[in-house]
Amino acid sequence: MFKFLSAARKELLLLLRDRAGLAVLFIMPMALIILMSLFQEIGWGTVVMESRIKILFVNNDRDTLGMNIEKGLRSSSYFMLIDSIKSKRVTKESAREAVKNGDYLIAIVIPDGVTRSIRTNVRIMVTNTLAGFGLYKQQMVGNLSLKRNDTITILFDPTIKSSFKSAVVSSIREYNYRIENEMMFSIFNQEIARQFPMYKPPKIDYKEAMTFKEEFPSFRQVEKMPNTVQHNVPAWTIFAMFFIVIPLTSSLIKEREEGSLFRLLSMPVSYIELMLAKCSVYFFICMIQCALMILSGMFFLPLFHIPRLEIGDQFFPLFLIATSTALAALGFGLMIGTVATTHQQAAAFGSVSIVILGAMGGIWVPIFLMPQIMQQVASFSPLNWSLHGFYSIFIRGGSFIHILPQTLKLLLFFLITVLISFIYRQIKSPIKK
Amino acid sequence: MSDRIIIQIQGLTKIYKGSEEPAIKSISLDIYQDEIFGLLGPNGAGKTTTLSILCGLFAPNEGTVHIDGLDTASQLRKIKRIIGVVPQEVALYPTLTAIENLTFFGNMYNLKGNFLRERIMERLKVFGLERFAKKKVNTFSGGMARRLNLIAGLLHDPKLVFLDEPTVGIDVQSRIVILNYLHEINKMGTTIIYTSHYMEEAENLCSRVAIMDRGIIISIGNPKELVAEHPEFKNLENLFLALTGKDLRD
Numbered sequence: 001m002f003k004f005l006s007a008a009r010k011e012l013l014l015l016l017r018d019r020a021g022l023a024v025l026f027i028m029p030m031a032l033i034i035l036m037s038l039f040q041e042i043g044w045g046t047v048v049m050e051s052r053i054k055i056l057f058v059n060n061d062r063d064t065l066g067m068n069i070e071k072g073l074r075s076s077s078y079f080m081l082i083d084s085i086k087s088k089r090v091t092k093e094s095a096r097e098a099v100k101n102g103d104y105l106i107a108i109v110i111p112d113g114v115t116r117s118i119r120t121n122v123r124i125m126v127t128n129t130l131a132g133f134g135l136y137k138q139q140m141v142g143n144l145s146l147k148r149n150d151t152i153t154i155l156f157d158p159t160i161k162s163s164f165k166s167a168v169v170s171s172i173r174e175y176n177y178r179i180e181n182e183m184m185f186s187i188f189n190q191e192i193a194r195q196f197p198m199y200k201p202p203k204i205d206y207k208e209a210m211t212f213k214e215e216f217p218s219f220r221q222v223e224k225m226p227n228t229v230q231h232n233v234p235a236w237t238i239f240a241m242f243f244i245v246i247p248l249t250s251s252l253i254k255e256r257e258e259g260s261l262f263r264l265l266s267m268p269v270s271y272i273e274l275m276l277a278k279c280s281v282y283f284f285i286c287m288i289q290c291a292l293m294i295l296s297g298m299f300f301l302p303l304f305h306i307p308r309l310e311i312g313d314q315f316f317p318l319f320l321i322a323t324s325t326a327l328a329a330l331g332f333g334l335m336i337g338t339v340a341t342t343h344q345q346a347a348a349f350g351s352v353s354i355v356i357l358g359a360m361g362g363i364w365v366p367i368f369l370m371p372q373i374m375q376q377v378a379s380f381s382p383l384n385w386s387l388h389g390f391y392s393i394f395i396r397g398g399s400f401i402h403i404l405p406q407t408l409k410l411l412l413f414f415l416i417t418v419l420i421s422f423i424y425r426q427i428k429s430p431i432k433k
Numbered sequence: 434m435s436d437r438i439i440i441q442i443q444g445l446t447k448i449y450k451g452s453e454e455p456a457i458k459s460i461s462l463d464i465y466q467d468e469i470f471g472l473l474g475p476n477g478a479g480k481t482t483t484l485s486i487l488c489g490l491f492a493p494n495e496g497t498v499h500i501d502g503l504d505t506a507s508q509l510r511k512i513k514r515i516i517g518v519v520p521q522e523v524a525l526y527p528t529l530t531a532i533e534n535l536t537f538f539g540n541m542y543n544l545k546g547n548f549l550r551e552r553i554m555e556r557l558k559v560f561g562l563e564r565f566a567k568k569k570v571n572t573f574s575g576g577m578a579r580r581l582n583l584i585a586g587l588l589h590d591p592k593l594v595f596l597d598e599p600t601v602g603i604d605v606q607s608r609i610v611i612l613n614y615l616h617e618i619n620k621m622g623t624t625i626i627y628t629s630h631y632m633e634e635a636e637n638l639c640s641r642v643a644i645m646d647r648g649i650i651i652s653i654g655n656p657k658e659l660v661a662e663h664p665e666f667k668n669l670e671n672l673f674l675a676l677t678g679k680d681l682r683d
Contacts, residue, residue: 018528265489
């Protein structure tokens, strides 16, 4: 135990004197959390007008539908309607040219008379329906047939995402249906009032019959709104914890290259004891990192007007997932540090592999935004297992049982990587020949 | 020199993985207590491999080694308590101070507390480093670092010391201090096994030398007697060159 403590003290001193290493471990992830949360909050929030998507809008209708679409899009926090370019009113042709040149991503052209067409068609439908009650003479109804509606043209830049395209088309379709419904009720009332002068049309308030309520079901019936912080803090914390690989491999390889390991192995202390002391210090650092990142999410991020991180009350599961993440990171570092022959090799492979595992595991982009094949690939990343564990606690209020699968996977990863390091060390001597 | 054998090597062979040629081939050798024994040879002769096997860092493919009656294959932990190793590289932590380095290495031999502190200060004084006790090793000159490297290997007063080129690349003053100290501890009963490229140094320091080349011992004996046996050579260096040739080695 005495030798273990002495070796741990030595590791701690070495780490504390490596300022660049400390910056990588503490300042980089903190900066990432703040920047990523800020960018995403601005991108999806309602704060900055410039972040809205500009839409060229040509309203040749100048009637109910055109005006309603315009009003609806203008009130949206996601779009900014542009109806003139360089003080010239946008036409269908100039809009097509602007989108073709890539100056704008979307243009909407409402043709002249589109409301009139809808109104005519609605009137034909109402007349035909009421004719069934014998309210109209046959020859009057016989000539009425539905007209083909005019077409609203939406021009898209080829680079625009299909999901976003669907959202724009759906919004316009929704306005169209609403106008048609309103017209239908209005014309029905007008026709009935014409046939029955005693009929007094009711004042209809066109409120939506169905409303929508957004809920985020959690294990503990706690209403928690997922936000960028609930993703960014655990994601970048895990990323930072895995970056312990860099100083750990550096320490392992330096010791080997500078000959200290040669000296240590000739002393009456076991290699396992030395590695345990080293890993204990790095484990301690990982846990401090995790605690600091979570605390900064709770108390530091709100200073930037970013939502506060909600961690719930499941502290033991939180400790467990943090512990297993730290162990997985240490195992990975131990494996790379044992197998790599040079410092450069370990640093390059270590950092690139963490970035790849992070990208795969949903650290950069949430998993649900990835294609199906990538979602399957993500399930092989230990960073993804850890992220799922943190999500379970922070977003779904999960308890021990809910994080158990991820915890076991991370611990298994730790055991496998340690085993690989151990076998490799048995096969290949850790010291220079 | 005592008659008691402290190191007994029999039929030692080491072949590194991926290498066809053995690094050392069937070496047999006895080293006596209180000797200063020199392992001499050009690069790639097998000196460091032999030393590494004696320290228990590599296992040989064939052969046995007994140190102070203990078998390196089964009693390594006990052997490690009585040996001290001074590697060829300055095997210290550059960002730790001299005291921090020595305290850590001392602790690995179970030295602790005031006893260790006093021992460290005493050794630093002997090697003219007491003023630099609290300085980081990365601020030391080559000679200072070499002296500290030696202290780290001798802090626990080992019965047997392995030194791998301890005076390479240092100034004359540092070399004199180191060699004087080695003489002194040898007089007090420490056996020293030493490798070097400096023939004159070996000739003056060692009671016996073994000249190695291409993994085998080609000559062994007291350096002065070896030279005397070959009157055509003026000194050990000439004899060494005659035995190992003038071809450049990798």
